[in-house]
Amino acid sequence: xxxxxxxxxxxxxxxxxxxxxxxxxxxxxxxxxxxxxxxxxxxxxxxxxxxxxxxxxxxxxxxxxxxxxxxxxxxxxxxxxxxxxxxxxxxxxxxxxxxxxxxxxxxxxxxxxxxxxxxxxxxxxxxxxxxxxxxxxxxxxxxxxxxxxxxxxxxxxxxxxxxxxxxxxxxxxxxxxxxxxxxxxxxxxxxxxxxx
Amino acid sequence: xxxxxxxxxxxxxxxxxxxxxxxxxxxxxxxxxxxxxxxxxxxxxxxxxxxxxxxxxxxxxxxxxxxxxxxxxxxxxxxxxxxxxxxxxxxxxxxxxxxxxxxxxxxxxxxxxxxxxxxxxxxxxxxxxxxxxxxxxxxxxxxxxxxxxxxxxxxxxxxxxxxxxxxxxxxxxxxxxxxxxxxxxxxxxxxxxxxxxxxxxxxxxxxxxxxxxxxxxxxxxxxxxxxxxxxxxxxxxxxxxxxxxxxxxxxxxxxxxxxxxxxxx
Numbered sequence: 001x002x003x004x005x006x007x008x009x010x011x012x013x014x015x016x017x018x019x020x021x022x023x024x025x026x027x028x029x030x031x032x033x034x035x036x037x038x039x040x041x042x043x044x045x046x047x048x049x050x051x052x053x054x055x056x057x058x059x060x061x062x063x064x065x066x067x068x069x070x071x072x073x074x075x076x077x078x079x080x081x082x083x084x085x086x087x088x089x090x091x092x093x094x095x096x097x098x099x100x101x102x103x104x105x106x107x108x109x110x111x112x113x114x115x116x117x118x119x120x121x122x123x124x125x126x127x128x129x130x131x132x133x134x135x136x137x138x139x140x141x142x143x144x145x146x147x148x149x150x151x152x153x154x155x156x157x158x159x160x161x162x163x164x165x166x167x168x169x170x171x172x173x174x175x176x177x178x179x180x181x182x183x184x185x186x187x188x189x190x191x192x193x194x195x196x
Numbered sequence: 197x198x199x200x201x202x203x204x205x206x207x208x209x210x211x212x213x214x215x216x217x218x219x220x221x222x223x224x225x226x227x228x229x230x231x232x233x234x235x236x237x238x239x240x241x242x243x244x245x246x247x248x249x250x251x252x253x254x255x256x257x258x259x260x261x262x263x264x265x266x267x268x269x270x271x272x273x274x275x276x277x278x279x280x281x282x283x284x285x286x287x288x289x290x291x292x293x294x295x296x297x298x299x300x301x302x303x304x305x306x307x308x309x310x311x312x313x314x315x316x317x318x319x320x321x322x323x324x325x326x327x328x329x330x331x332x333x334x335x336x337x338x339x340x341x342x343x344x345x346x347x348x349x350x351x352x353x354x355x356x357x358x359x360x361x362x363x364x365x366x367x368x369x370x371x372x373x374x375x376x377x378x379x380x381x382x383x384x385x386x387x388x389x390x391x392x393x394x395x396x397x398x399x400x401x402x403x404x405x406x407x408x409x410x411x412x413x414x415x416x417x418x419x420x421x422x423x424x425x426x427x428x429x430x431x432x433x434x435x436x437x438x439x440x441x442x443x444x445x446x447x448x449x450x451x452x453x454x455x456x457x458x459x460x461x
Contacts, residue, residue: 059211069204076208083215087222094226162318 011139013187024115046141248370344373418447
């Protein structure tokens with residue numbers, strides 16, 4: 001139980017994929033302009049993270065490692081994740097059109113998302129079990145969603161402000177993202193002191 | 197030696213083949229039949245994705261029309277040509293539509309009114325409006341920083357001496373400017389054949405007279421002059437019912453403030 005809570009807190013706050021591992025920054029900056037698209041993208045990422053982990057973990061742990069083919073990890077994961085996302089898209093379009101319409105263009109965008117790739121690979125460098133890896137993927141996805149929603153709020157505030165010409169647009173967005181990333185560093189103390 | 201090469205090739209190739217096969221089978225098994233009508237409607241639409249129909253882009257509108265959830269006349273930029281094309285595709289009779297245009301209900305240009313402060317902030321109507329309702333002396337006036345001009349995708353609005361003016365021949369009636377104006381001085385009207393009141397002021401006549409030389413003072417002369425009873429007084433200003441207006445210009449002749457003009461004048 002303690003391990004699970006630690007994983008959840010790490011994924012949400014201290015090891016947030018966007019704000020402390022700097023993965024998935026492209027969608028973080030690209031689609032955080034409006035709250036509804038931010039929520040759509042965040043939810044899609046969380047969903048695909050869990051599904052991708054469910055498929056890639058067994059492949060790596062029970063197929064590649066016993067055969068000593070760990071070096072195939074990256075390319076194999078790319079193939080598997082890309083096909084899975086495509087498969088999910090086809091499935092949703094046919095059977096759950098409302099969800100398909102809600103996720104919209106974000107699902108195909110996921111295919112080459114480094115946050116997804118990162119979560120599937122990092123399970124092994126941190127030595128998690130299959131169950132823990134699933135929890136970790138879920139926490140990472142929700143952490144991504146959290147960062148997206150918070151940042152969408154920050155950006156809507158930036159819109160109406162009188163920003164110096166040289167900082168307008170992407171520069172001020174990057175500065176805001178950096179400040180938010182620093183503020184998330186504050187959570188490190190929370191995780192350290194939780195079970196001591 | 198052979199195995200060190202063969203195993204990874206087989207595994208990678210095998211998994212790749214399985215994924216490809218799965219996708220291929222899935223795309224056939226779970227194919228969603230695409231409505232031919234949707235494609236035809238998409239081709240007939242202007243493709244500007246302006247959102248004036250209330251649907252997310254031309255694709256959303258095409259889907260809604262094909263499903264019978266949207267009227268074929270709901271595309272303002274397309275005009276009568278699109279209505280004709282859609283009626284042919286859908287087999288619905290096309291009703292005659294009156295082309296709409298945006299009208300700026302204010303003529304508070306620099307010659308007619310004054311400013312109540314020296315505003316030096318951001319040149320945006322939305323922001324200026326948040327500071328004591330903008331720099332214009334009249335609370336209801338066009339602020340004149342052209343937020344509507346930025347919103348217009350068809351270059352139909354221009355700034356004349358500090359007040360926005362719509363060119364009804366260029367306006368397609370998409371209502372984007374109506375949505376962005378913080379003062380609400382932009383409204384829709386038929387693009388020809390009607391008179392429009394170029395003032396939004398809800399102040400009493402005496403106050404309007406002090407602030408602006410062309411404001412509606414609610415004298416009701418136009419109401420009496422109108423043979424069709426198309427004009428009424430509402431919140432201290434004249435309001436014209438475009439359904440009744442015949443464009444006879446009787447009100448224009450009577451108005452002491454020159455506040456009424458023809459929509460395409």
